[in-house]
Each structure stands twice: as C-alpha cells, then as structure tokens.
Amino acid sequence: MSNKAWLDPTPEMLETEEFDVIWQAIKTWDINVPEVYEGYCGANGNHVRAILDALKLNSFTKKIHTLESKLISLKGVVKTQSTKGNWDADEYMRGLTNGLIMAEAIMDDKEPKYFEANYPEKNREEKLIERLLTLETERLIENNRKLADEIIKLGGTING
Numbered sequence: 001m002s003n004k005a006w007l008d009p010t011p012e013m014l015e016t017e018e019f020d021v022i023w024q025a026i027k028t029w030d031i032n033v034p035e036v037y038e039g040y041c042g043a044n045g046n047h048v049r050a051i052l053d054a055l056k057l058n059s060f061t062k063k064i065h066t067l068e069s070k071l072i073s074l075k076g077v078v079k080t081q082s083t084k085g086n087w088d089a090d091e092y093m094r095g096l097t098n099g100l101i102m103a104e105a106i107m108d109d110k111e112p113k114y115f116e117a118n119y120p121e122k123n124r125e126e127k128l129i130e131r132l133l134t135l136e137t138e139r140l141i142e143n144n145r146k147l148a149d150e151i152i153k154l155g156g157t158i159n160g
Helices: 017-026 045-081 091-108 124-153
Strands: 030-032 040-042
Touching: 017 045, 045 091
Parallel strands: none
Antiparallel strands: 030 040
C-alpha cells in the first residue's frame, strides 16, 4: 500500500452527468485498488473520481499528441515552402513562407528567421523593355497635354 492521494469527488463533480453514468455502472462492484488500500470494498465516489481523472488525463494526452502531430506537419510545410523556387518565386510566396516560419517559431517558442527579399537582377533585355514602356507612356502623356492645350486655345472644353 502506498500513500497515493485518494481524492474525494468535488461537489461540482457530483452534479455532472459523467459522474452519474460512471456511478450507475460501478455502484454494485467490489473494487480493489492496491496502490491506495488493502482488500476489496464497495464502489464509492472516490472510485468514480479516479475514473474521471483518468479520462481527463487521457483527453489531455490526446490533445498533446494532436498538437505534436500538427507541429510535425507544420514543420514539413515550412521545410517544403522554404526551398529555392518556392519562397523566392515572388513577394507573395516569400510572405507566405515568412508567415509559416512565424507560426513555427511561435510553436517552438523561438525567434523566427525570416527570408529577406532576394530576387535576381532583371536581365538587360527586361530593363530595356521596361525603360521603353516608361518613355512611351511619358510621351503619350505629354502629347495628350499638348492636345488638351490646343483644344482649350480653340475654345473647346475638356471633360474628365
């Protein structure tokens, strides 16, 4: 026999449906709990309390295992998303990756290590096309201003 705590049910427990269901199932049993007392005795509220505590512990353990499983899944997603070609595909993918990294860091209680913007330099042809489009846009805007000025000089009006 040990000095294991043998707790009485709380007044709140006595009012629960769970307590009543367990009590109805075991109230006619003779039970032996050698860790707490010697021999057998009729079932009582302490036995119901022990069962309820064990069920709560089991439920808590399942929640811990579920969280561990989800963390393992999150780590796998972070690993995949952090590969070259994923995180650095564009700003959205970098932001997505950094958000996943933040979630993982929160779960691990660590400081996150984010990916910084690191996009390859545009090649010469892309830069040239971009500059030509900018120049063409500026030219069109200037021509439209000149046309608007001419219309106004001739007494017309510009709407919009």
